[in-house]
Amino acid sequence: MLYREAGDFSTSYTADSQTFPIRFDRYRYYFILVVAFLVIPFFVNDYWANAILVPFLIYSIAAIGLNILTGYCGQVSLGTGGFMAVGAYSFYKLMTAFPEISIMLHVLLSGCITAAVVTLFGLPSLRIKGFYLAVATLAAQFFLVWMFNKVPWFYNYSMTGMIGSPERTVLGIVVTGPNTDAWAKYFVCLIFVTLCGIIARNLTRGSVGRKWMAIRDMDIAAEIIGVNPLKAKLSAFAVSGFFIGIAGALYFGVFLGAVEVTEAFGIEKSFMVLFMIIIGGLGSIFGSFAGAAFMVLLPVLLKNVFVGGLGWPTDLAAHLYFVIAGGLIIMFLILEPHGLAQLWRLAKEKLRLWPFPH
Amino acid sequence: MNNVSQDHFVTADGRSIGGALMEMQNITLRFGGVVALEDISFDILEGEVRAIIGPNGAGKSSMLNVISGFYVPQEGQVLYRGSLRPAMKPFQVATQGIARTFQNIALFEGMSVLDNVMTGRITKIKSGIFSQMIWKGRAEREEIENREVVEKIIDFLEIQAIRKTPVSRLPYGLKKRVELARALAAEPSLLLLDEPMAGMNVEEKEDMSRFILDVNSEFGTTIALIEHDMSVVMDLSDRVVVMDYGKKIGDGTPDEIRNNQEVIDAYLGVSHD
Numbered sequence: 001m002l003y004r005e006a007g008d009f010s011t012s013y014t015a016d017s018q019t020f021p022i023r024f025d026r027y028r029y030y031f032i033l034v035v036a037f038l039v040i041p042f043f044v045n046d047y048w049a050n051a052i053l054v055p056f057l058i059y060s061i062a063a064i065g066l067n068i069l070t071g072y073c074g075q076v077s078l079g080t081g082g083f084m085a086v087g088a089y090s091f092y093k094l095m096t097a098f099p100e101i102s103i104m105l106h107v108l109l110s111g112c113i114t115a116a117v118v119t120l121f122g123l124p125s126l127r128i129k130g131f132y133l134a135v136a137t138l139a140a141q142f143f144l145v146w147m148f149n150k151v152p153w154f155y156n157y158s159m160t161g162m163i164g165s166p167e168r169t170v171l172g173i174v175v176t177g178p179n180t181d182a183w184a185k186y187f188v189c190l191i192f193v194t195l196c197g198i199i200a201r202n203l204t205r206g207s208v209g210r211k212w213m214a215i216r217d218m219d220i221a222a223e224i225i226g227v228n229p230l231k232a233k234l235s236a237f238a239v240s241g242f243f244i245g246i247a248g249a250l251y252f253g254v255f256l257g258a259v260e261v262t263e264a265f266g267i268e269k270s271f272m273v274l275f276m277i278i279i280g281g282l283g284s285i286f287g288s289f290a291g292a293a294f295m296v297l298l299p300v301l302l303k304n305v306f307v308g309g310l311g312w313p314t315d316l317a318a319h320l321y322f323v324i325a326g327g328l329i330i331m332f333l334i335l336e337p338h339g340l341a342q343l344w345r346l347a348k349e350k351l352r353l354w355p356f357p358h
Numbered sequence: 359m360n361n362v363s364q365d366h367f368v369t370a371d372g373r374s375i376g377g378a379l380m381e382m383q384n385i386t387l388r389f390g391g392v393v394a395l396e397d398i399s400f401d402i403l404e405g406e407v408r409a410i411i412g413p414n415g416a417g418k419s420s421m422l423n424v425i426s427g428f429y430v431p432q433e434g435q436v437l438y439r440g441s442l443r444p445a446m447k448p449f450q451v452a453t454q455g456i457a458r459t460f461q462n463i464a465l466f467e468g469m470s471v472l473d474n475v476m477t478g479r480i481t482k483i484k485s486g487i488f489s490q491m492i493w494k495g496r497a498e499r500e501e502i503e504n505r506e507v508v509e510k511i512i513d514f515l516e517i518q519a520i521r522k523t524p525v526s527r528l529p530y531g532l533k534k535r536v537e538l539a540r541a542l543a544a545e546p547s548l549l550l551l552d553e554p555m556a557g558m559n560v561e562e563k564e565d566m567s568r569f570i571l572d573v574n575s576e577f578g579t580t581i582a583l584i585e586h587d588m589s590v591v592m593d594l595s596d597r598v599v600v601m602d603y604g605k606k607i608g609d610g611t612p613d614e615i616r617n618n619q620e621v622i623d624a625y626l627g628v629s630h631d
C-alpha cells in the first residue's frame with residue numbers, strides 16, 4: 001500500500017485541522033524540508049540554482065500571494081508585475097539607504113511596503129468586481145512601471161535607469177551582488193518560501209481564510225453572516241501584497257542582481273504568475289507551488305529536448321512554450337478550474353483505495 | 359413602551375415566552391415606484407416561533423431583509439430588545455445575534471460543509487490576523503473551541519457524514535439543512551428562516567419541522583419564519599403575521615388566523631380553491 005488515509009483517524013480537533021492531517025503527507029512534508037534545507041544546498045550548482053531552483057522558489061512566493069487574492073478571495077488582479085516592482089524598488093532603496101541593517105529585514109520591510117501599496121490599489125474592489133477590477137489593477141500595473149521609469153529618485157539617479165543590488169552579507173555569507181554563491185541564493189529564497197508557505201497555510205486554514213472564501217463565493221451572504229467586506233478584501237490585498245513584495249525583492253536583489261523595470265516587471269510578469277495559479281490550482285497553496293514549478297520547468301524541458309536533443313532553433317522552442325502554456329490554461333479553465341492541485345487530489349483518492357476501487 | 363421582563367407566559371408545551379425581542383414599527387419600504395412594505399407593524403416575542411405568511415410578492419422576504427439590515431426602510435423604526443436600532447450594516451446586525459437563511463440557498467459553494475458552518479461563527483472570532491499567522495496560542499485555541507460548538511450543531515442536525523463534503527455536491531434538501539447549521543453556528547438570539555422547506559419532499563419537510571421546533575425548545579432561540587405550506591405553519595408557529603401586497607392583513611395565533619375572514623378571502627381562500 002503506497003498511500004493511505006483509511007485507518008488514519010483524527011482523534012482531536014487539533015489533529016484534524018493540522019496542515020497535513022494524514023500521517024503519510026506529514027512525513028513527506030518533513031522529508032521535503034530536510035532535503036531542501038540539508039541536502040540540496042550541498043549539491044546545488046550555478047545552473048540548477050539560476051535556471052530552476054531560485055526562480056521556482058521566488059515565483060512560488062508570488063503565486064501564493066496572487067492565489068490568496070484571486071484564488072481565495074476572488075479578487076482578480078493583473079497588477080502582479082507592478083506589485084513585484086514595488087517590492088524590488090523598496091528593497092533597493094532600503095539596502096542602499098541603510099546598508100548596515102540586515103537585508104533579511106529589508107526583504108520583510110519591502111513586503112510590508114508592498115502590502116501597503118497593494119492595499120491602496122485594492123480600494124476600488126470595494127465598489128467594483130470581476131472584469132472591472134481586473135482593468136483597475138491593469139492600470140496599477142502600467143502606472144507603477146511608468147512611475148519607476150519616470151522618477152529618478154527610485155533608481156538613485158543612475159545613468160542607465162537600472163537598479164543593481166550591491167553586495168551584502170548575512171552572517172558573513174554573501175547573499176546579494178555578483179559574488180553570491182549559488183547555494184546562498186538558493187538558501188535565502190528557501191527561508192522566505194518556508195516562512196511564506198507557513199503563514200499562508202495558517203491564514204487559509206483558519207477564520208481569516210474562511211472570510212476570504214466566503215467573500216469569493218457569495219459576498220452578500222458573507223456580509224449577512226457577519227463578515228466585514230471592507231476588512232476581508234483589504235486584508236487579502238495586504239497579505240497578497242506582502243508576499244508579492246517579498247518575491248519582487250528577491251527576484252531583483254538575489255536572483256537577477258540588476259533589473260530594468262519594464263523588462264523585469266512588465267505585464268508579462270503579471271500574466272505569468274496568473275497562469276501559474278490557474279494551472280496549479282486556484283485556492284490552493286500546493287497549487288501555487290505546482291504552477292510555479294510547471295511554468296519554470298516547462299521552458300527548460302523544451303529547451304533541453306527540442307533545442308538540445310532534436311536541434312531545433314531556440315525561438316521555435318520558445319514559441320512552443322507559449323503554445324503549450326496557452327493550451328493548458330484553456331484546458332484547465334474549462335475542464336479543471338482547480339488545476340494540478342485537483343489532479344493530484346484525484347490521483348491520491350484513487351491511490352488511497354488502491355488496489356480495491358470500491 | 360414594552361419591557362422585556364414584562365408579561366412572561368408559558369406555552370402548553372412548557373416553553374417560556376417573554377416580552378418583545380424585536381418590534382417593527384410602521385415600516386414602509388419602496389423600490390422606486392414599487393411599495394414592497396406599507397406601514398407594517400408587528401413584534402416578535404422572546405422565545406416564540408413567529409410565522410410570516412402571504413402570497414408570492416407579498417413582501418415577506420423584504421421584511422426579513424429589513425430585519426437583517428440588508429434593506430433600509432424609508433419610513434418606520436426597528437426596536438431590538440426594547441431600544442431603537444440605529445442604522446447598521448448587515449455585518450453589524452449579525453454581531454447583535456441575528457442570523458438567517460435565504461429563500462434561494464446562499465451557501466459558500468467552494469467550501470466544505472464544515473467550513474461553511476465554521477464561517478457561521480465568524481462573529482465570535484477575537485484573534486487577529488497576526489495571531490492567526492502564527493496559529494499557536496489564541497488562534498488555535500479559538501479554532502478548537504469553535505469547532506466543538508460546530509460539531510454539536512452538526513450532530514444535532516444529523517449531518518456528520520457529509521462534514522468534509524464540498525457543498526456544491528450536496529442535494530437540495532441537505533443544502534437547506536447545512537444553511538440552517540451555518541445560521542445556528544452563530545448561536546443567534548433571533549433566527550430568521552426564509553422558506554426553509556420550499557422545494558422539499560414530505561419527509562424532508564418533517565425533518566426540517568422537527569429541527570425548527572427542537573431549536574426553539576432546546577436552545578430557546580426565537581424564530582421568525584416564512585413558509586408557504588399552511589399545515590406546517592399552523593403546526594410550528596405560536597403566532598402568525600399575514601401579508602398581502604405589502605400590507606399586513608392579519609396577526610394572531612394560528613387559530614385566529616384560520617378564522618379571520620379577510621385572511622381567508624385574500625390568501626387561504628385562494629390557495630384552497
Ligand SMILES: Nc1ncnc2c1ncn2[C@@H]1O[C@H](COP(=O)(O)OP(=O)(O)O)[C@@H](O)[C@H]1O
Nearest residue numbers: 389392394412413414415416417418419420421
Ligand atoms: N431588490 C429589489 N428591487 C426591486 N424590487 C424588489 C426588490 N426586492 C423585492 N422587490 C419587490 O418587492 C415586492 C415584494 O417582494 P418579496 O419581498 O420578495 O416578496 P415575497 O418574499 O413575499 O414573495 C415584489 O414586488 C418584488 O418585486
Ligand SMILES: [Mg+2]
Nearest residue numbers: 418419420461
Ligand atoms: Mg420571498
